[in-house]
Amino acid sequence: MQQIINAIFRNKNALIYLLLLLFAFVFLNNRSYYHQTRLEKLGLKLAGSLWNLQDNTANYFSLQQQNKALLEENRKLRELLTAHPNDTDSISPTLLPGFTYRHARVIKNSFDQARNTLVIDKGARDSIRGEMGIVGPDGIVGIVNETTAHYASALSLLHADVRINAKLKTNDAFGSLYWPGVEANRLLLTNISTINTVAVGDSIVTGGMSDYFPKDIPIGKVVAFKILPSKRYYEIEVMPFTNFTALEHVYILQNNRREELQQLNP
Amino acid sequence: MIQETLKITGQFILLIVLQVLIFSNINFLGYINPYPYLLFVVLYRLDSSQTVLLFLGFFLGLFLDLMLQTAGAHTIATLTVCFLRPAISNFSFGVNAENSHALEYGTKRSSRMIFLALLVFTHHLIYFSITIFNWNAIRYILSNTLYSSLFTLSILWLTLSLFNVRR
Numbered sequence: 001m002q003q004i005i006n007a008i009f010r011n012k013n014a015l016i017y018l019l020l021l022l023f024a025f026v027f028l029n030n031r032s033y034y035h036q037t038r039l040e041k042l043g044l045k046l047a048g049s050l051w052n053l054q055d056n057t058a059n060y061f062s063l064q065q066q067n068k069a070l071l072e073e074n075r076k077l078r079e080l081l082t083a084h085p086n087d088t089d090s091i092s093p094t095l096l097p098g099f100t101y102r103h104a105r106v107i108k109n110s111f112d113q114a115r116n117t118l119v120i121d122k123g124a125r126d127s128i129r130g131e132m133g134i135v136g137p138d139g140i141v142g143i144v145n146e147t148t149a150h151y152a153s154a155l156s157l158l159h160a161d162v163r164i165n166a167k168l169k170t171n172d173a174f175g176s177l178y179w180p181g182v183e184a185n186r187l188l189l190t191n192i193s194t195i196n197t198v199a200v201g202d203s204i205v206t207g208g209m210s211d212y213f214p215k216d217i218p219i220g221k222v223v224a225f226k227i228l229p230s231k232r233y234y235e236i237e238v239m240p241f242t243n244f245t246a247l248e249h250v251y252i253l254q255n256n257r258r259e260e261l262q263q264l265n266p
Numbered sequence: 267m268i269q270e271t272l273k274i275t276g277q278f279i280l281l282i283v284l285q286v287l288i289f290s291n292i293n294f295l296g297y298i299n300p301y302p303y304l305l306f307v308v309l310y311r312l313d314s315s316q317t318v319l320l321f322l323g324f325f326l327g328l329f330l331d332l333m334l335q336t337a338g339a340h341t342i343a344t345l346t347v348c349f350l351r352p353a354i355s356n357f358s359f360g361v362n363a364e365n366s367h368a369l370e371y372g373t374k375r376s377s378r379m380i381f382l383a384l385l386v387f388t389h390h391l392i393y394f395s396i397t398i399f400n401w402n403a404i405r406y407i408l409s410n411t412l413y414s415s416l417f418t419l420s421i422l423w424l425t426l427s428l429f430n431v432r433r
Contacts, residue, residue: 017345024327024345025342028338028342031337034337038400
C-alpha cells in the first residue's frame with residue numbers, strides 16, 4: 001500500500017497532466033462540432049474493428065437461426081412474386097427506379113438509450129455515404145450517419161432525433177413518425193389529421209416524401225390511437241415490424257436521384 | 267515569496283491581454299500569428315514547482331481558448347509544453363538546468379536558443395495539429411507551425427534581450 005502511494009506521489013505530475021489533458025479534450029469535444037465529428041470518426045474506426053472481431057465469432061454460432069430468417073424472407077419474396085407474376089412496370093411502388101440496394105451486416109446495435117445507433121460492416125469503400133436509408137427484411141431500420149473506409153455508423157429508428165415521413169397504407173394520410181423513447185417496440189405517428197379514419201391493425205408504410213426511403217416500405221402496424229385535445233390530429237401508437245433488438249442483415253438504400261431532388265428543394 | 271506570486275500573476279494577466287488584443291490580430295501575410303504568451307512558460311522559474319506550472323499552464327490556455335473563441339487547442343498545447351518543460355530544459359541546459367537564472371546568465375546563448383526553439387516549436391506543432399485535426403492536411407500544419415514558430419521565436423528573443431539586464 002505504502003509503495004502504491006509512493007508511486008503515485010513520484011508520478012504526480014504525470015497524473016495531473018493526464019487528468020488536465022482529459023479535461024481539455026472533453027472541453028474540445030464539447031466546444032467544436034468539427035472536432036466532435038473527427039473524434040467520433042476516430043472512435044468508430046477503432047471500435048469498428050474490435051466489434052467486427054467479436055461479431056464474427058458470435059455470428060458463427062447463430063448461423064442456423066440466420067439461415068431460418070433468410071429462408072423466411074425468401075419465402076415472403078417468392079409469395080410476392082407469385083402474387084404479381086408480370087409486375088415489371090415501373091409504377092410498381094417497391095421497385096421505384098433510382099434506388100440501389102446494398103447488403104451489410106450489423107456489427108453493433110443498441111436499443112436501450114435515448115439515442116440509439118448501429119454500426120454496420122460496410123463503409124465509404126463500399127460506396128456507403130452519410131444520409132442513406134437502411135432497411136431490414138421486415139421494414140425500415142435507420143439512416144446512415146458517419147462513414148469510415150470499412151464501417152459506417154447509423155442512427156437507428158430508435159433515436160430521439162430521427163423523424164420519418166410515414167403514412168397509413170389504407171388511405172395514404174401521412175404524418176411524422178418518431179420514437180418517444182423507453183420501449184423498443186413502440187413508435188409514435190403524429191400529425192395525421194382527424195379527417196382520416198384510423199383503425200387498430202392498419203399498416204404504416206413510408207410516405208416517400210424524403211430522400212432516404214422510397215414509398216411503401218413497411219414500418220409497422222397501429223396498436224392504439226387517440227385524438228389529441230385540439231381535436232385536429234391523431235396520436236397513433238405503432239408497433240414496428242422490425243425487431244430492433246435482433247438486427248443482423250440489412251440493406252442500404254442509395255437514392256440515385258438525390259442530387260436531382262435536392263436541386264429542386266435546396 | 268509574495269513578490270514572486272505577484273510577478274507571476276502580473277505576467278499571467280498581461281500576456282493574456284496582449285495576446286488577445288494584439289498578437290492574435292496580426293495576421294501577417296494573411297494567416298501567420300505569433301503566440302508570445304509562451305513567455306509565461308519560459309519565464310517560470312526552472313527550480314519552482316512543476317505541479318503549479320501544470321495548473322497555471324492549463325488555466326492560461328483555457329482563458330485564451332475562451333477569449334479567442336478557439337475550441338481547446340491552446341489548453342492542450344500549453345498544458346503539454348508545461349509538462350515537457352523539465353525534459354526540454356534538461357536537454358538544452360544540461361547540468362545548468364538546476365540554475366534558476368539559466369535564461370539570463372551562466373548559460374551559453376546557443377543553449378538558450380535551443381530551449382526557446384524546442385518549447386515554441388512543440389507548442390505550435392500541437393496547437394496547429396489540434397486546430398486543423400486532419401491527417402491529410404499535414405503539410406499545411408507543418409508550414410503553419412514553421413512560420414508561426416519563427417515569428418514567435420523572434421518576438422520572444424527580442425523581449426528577453428530587451429529586459430535582460432547584464433550582471
